[in-house]
Amino acid sequence: MKKYIFTESQIKSVIDRTISEQTQDLNWKKGVQCFLNKLYKAQLPIDGLHGEQTAKLITKLQTTKGVYPTDGVWGPDTRNKLSKQEVDMLDDCMSEYGDIMDKGIHGLKQIGKKLSSMF
Numbered sequence: 001m002k003k004y005i006f007t008e009s010q011i012k013s014v015i016d017r018t019i020s021e022q023t024q025d026l027n028w029k030k031g032v033q034c035f036l037n038k039l040y041k042a043q044l045p046i047d048g049l050h051g052e053q054t055a056k057l058i059t060k061l062q063t064t065k066g067v068y069p070t071d072g073v074w075g076p077d078t079r080n081k082l083s084k085q086e087v088d089m090l091d092d093c094m095s096e097y098g099d100i101m102d103k104g105i106h107g108l109k110q111i112g113k114k115l116s117s118m119f
Helices: 008-040 052-065 076-080 084-097 100-118
Strands: none
Touching (some): 008 052, 008 084, 084 100
16 A cells, blocks of 8 residues: 655645635636526526526526537537627626636726727
């Protein structure tokens, strides 16, 4: 049997990375739930959990948009079928619930829109 010796900083690094990934995923799912609530005037709890209600609304969206397979799982195929207005709505939700990168990207887009309207 092999024994592994890890330093405290190595263990902390692994734990921090794992927690960060889980938090980013949770925030991303909250953004999707916010979007689905706005799109369908639903009452999903914005908890970041991919429950039955969330899956049903994603399946409904996938069916409406012609995404195959309609599996109730949000992915790039689902996002790519959104209209410009829907993408803006999703971006607003990601800005509200997403991680720092989502918030930063949203802020830059807003600045770009303001600048383009000035010229």
